[in-house]
Amino acid sequence: MSGFGTKYWIEMLSDRCRTGYFPGEIIEGYLFIQSASPVPLSESCTDPPRVLPNTSVLEFQFFLPPGLPPSFTSPLGNKGHVEYRLELNKSMGTSEKTLYKCVILVAPFLSLAGNVAATLPVSQEQHHARHFCCGADRNITVQASITQAGILAGERIPFRAVITNHSDSYIKSSHVTLRHRWIWYSIGQTHTSSRTVWSFKQVSRGAIPPGGSMTWGENDEPLVLPSDLIPTGPPGCSIMMVSYELCLTVIPKGMVKDMKLLLPIIVGSAMPPEVQATVERNTASYSALLRGAILYTC
8 A cells, every 4th residue: 555655545435335336326535645745636635534644635536337247256256256446556657556456346236127028927837747766657736937037136026836736645845946047258168157046035835735735925925036136147247147047846755856947037136216316317427428529539
């Protein structure tokens, strides 16, 4: 943080650097330069947040462009992450030296408005399970559906399911989990990973006797998407892709393999209304300036 007896540091105007800025917001802060001799600045701060001896203060702000992918790290560890840093660099001839840096979190945002696929229902059905170890055919029917594929992180999943046991064996239990699949692209390589989302609360149901049935409906314990999920995509990113599946697992007694139905989910994310209004104004102003710059250069 220091070099040649001079100290540099940055303070943000808000704590959004920890909670995350949305693309389209303006990042604001102060640059402090403490030195034995005054450091000339082209635009000094007229109302610094605090007075320090031998310290110059520069107020800055810049626009976070729309369409940025959010900050995230894939489950593959070092194989795939997106990170943003605010850096103070000093030009030294043909090279640069970084004097100070801090991480800026970009919050996830994916609006489901206008996404036709997000409004469509998703359903799967499985009949006549025949994987019992003792050879006799069994008849178990599982039907599961989501009334719409697109759901915002933190909201309830509109899930329905009917399990009908026509066999003469018990169904021991059933449960619902959420899985995510990551794909990371690099030069000449593609890495994939499919894992359970541990922040999603698994919901389980009990046994179903021979000839019985069970319905998962609105009156049951709700299935809620975790609020911290990275949206499907995520938008603007070309090096990684994440998708989600709701998995209904039925466990009949004596079956070699469990019955599993996978329902794809498009996970969206929202921003607070007051932030969205600010982002829309900033983006409109940015687009107008960009159009003006293009017309001027042409």
